[in-house]
Structure formats: C-alpha cells, structure tokens
Amino acid sequence: MPISPTQFAINPLQWVATDDGWIDPRIAPPLTERLARIAAAGFTAIQSEVPSDSTVDAYGKTLQEAGIRPGPGYVNLPWSESAAERAHHLGRAKLLAANNVQLGNGLLFLAMGMQRDAPRVAHPAVGYGHDATRLEQVRDYLAEAAQIITDEGGVAALHPHIGTWVETAADARFVLDSVDESILKFGPDAGHFAWTGIDPAGIIAEYRSRLAGIHIKDYRLDIAGKSRREDLDYQSTVRAGIWTEPGTGDADIPAILGAAGEDFAGWVVIEVDRGTTPSPGESVDLCGLWFQKTFGMEPASR
Secondary structure: OOOOOEEEEEOOOHHHOOOOEEEEEHHHOHHHHHHHHHOOOOOOOEOOOOOOOOOOOHHHHHHHOOOEEOOEEEEEEEEOHHHHHHHHHHHHHHHHHHHHHHHHOOOEEEEEEEOOOOHHHOOOOOOOOOHHHHHHHHHHHHHHHHHHHHHHEEEEEEEEOOOOOOOOOHHHHHHHHHHOOOOOEEOOEEHHHHOOOOOOHHHHHHHHHHHHHEEEOEEEHHHHHHHHHHEEEEEHHHOOOOEOOOOOOOOOOOHHHHOOOOOOOEEEEEEOOOOOOHHHHHHHHHHHHHHHHOOOOOOOOO
C-alpha cells in the first residue's frame, strides 16, 4: 500500500450509531473526550465537521490542542422535489465548503442524503426504483453543489451511498461521466460499493485519474449478500452486523488502497458505521491498532 499514513483520517461514527441501526449525532460524548481517545489510538486527523454551537476558529483550536488535524469534510445533500428545499441544502453545502476551506482542508465528500423513509433505505443496495429522468435531475443537483463547493475554493468528490439515488456503480458512472471533472472528483466508500455486490477496487481503479479520497470500511460479505437476496432494509442489515473494524472482516483493504495507484495523493478516511465492541471507544481503539500494525506507527501513550 503506497499511501502515506499522514493522509489518513478517522470518521468515528461509532459514537453516533443508534440501537436501531441509524445514526444520531446528539448521542456523541463531548468533542474533547472523543478527540482525546482518537489521538490516543494513534490517529492524527479527523473528518471535519464544525459543531453547530461552535465557530470555525474555535473548532480548529480544539483540534489543534488535541493534536488532531482537520481532515476532509462531508456534504449530505438530501433530495427533494421542492426547489426551495433543494436551495436550502445547497446553501448548507456552501457553508460547509467555506468552513473546511477556512480550516485548511478543502476536500469534501459529496453524497446524496440518506432519509429514513426513502425507498432505497427500505430496499438497499440493488438500485431500487431506478428512474432515468430522476437520475438526471439528481445529477444536475450534485453538479450545482459541486460548482458551489468549487467556487468556495474547495474540492467536491462524489460519494455514492447506500440508500440514496446515487447508490450503485451504474449511478456513479452516470454522474461522473456527465459532470465535468474540473468540478467533481471521485470519493468512493468501499464498503457501500461492496454492499451492492461489486468489487470496490475495480471501480476505484476505473476512475483513478479523478480520485480525491476514499472511505474504507471492513464488512461481512455474507450479510451484504443476504441483504440483497432477502430484501433486508438498511437498518436491519446494519443491526445484523455488516460493518466491522478494519482487518476483521472480508474487505481486501490492501487491494482497495492499491487500486488508487502509486501516485495517489488524496485522503483515506477510516469508518466503522457501527462498532462490534461493547463501547464505541473500544472500536476506535481497534481501528487504531489496525492502523498502527498496517503502517508501522507507534502506539500513542494513553
């Protein structure tokens, strides 16, 4: 794996995972507590998100005091038939881009928002309800967001996500092939592509030239397959244990990272959407142990 560990960040979703297989940011412990555990696990960067009750400067100072750098950001762009609602979400994308650029890391993963009552949340990973006209509308919406992010000085990277209207490899190819590379790069989630039944390394290699970042997860392919065969909904699949800590599942992480190429200079974000341990902190620790073992990093003192 040629990627430098200095380009790794963690997105510690373990702390916001709910018992019903969803996420809720309100249940996370205080930021300083999370950052201390992340630093002790050996990570030096975190996926950036300025808290609603903070400022960019205050958030940046908190990261610095913990010895953590700002990693890429994330834009969740829910789909709506309402132009006014779409405009609201585009305004939020502009703010998130400005925040990350001010923090010093302009990369933002750009994903369609996953909504609890969405058809593809009820029927995930199979491209349920595909509609060519809607996909064109979604493409235009993403292109508008990407242009906004670019105008703010950021870099937008398409992030296909289970449960949304850009979920499958076919969805991703359509968007990437019809939006100019100058405003939209590629930022895949290997775990979400694997859930759809494809080898994530293949599509990463296919779009290597516009790859800006990767989310890596480890996963259980038997549960992914069962989800598709039995039409399990998103939350049931998550509760069944599709996600696991890196190095403990079926993901060929060396191949996934290797597909980025020898000259890849982007970011890699480690995620475990739902940990397998009794506490989220223990899951973060396991991610850190894998990171240290894989890249020869010395464990940070606790």
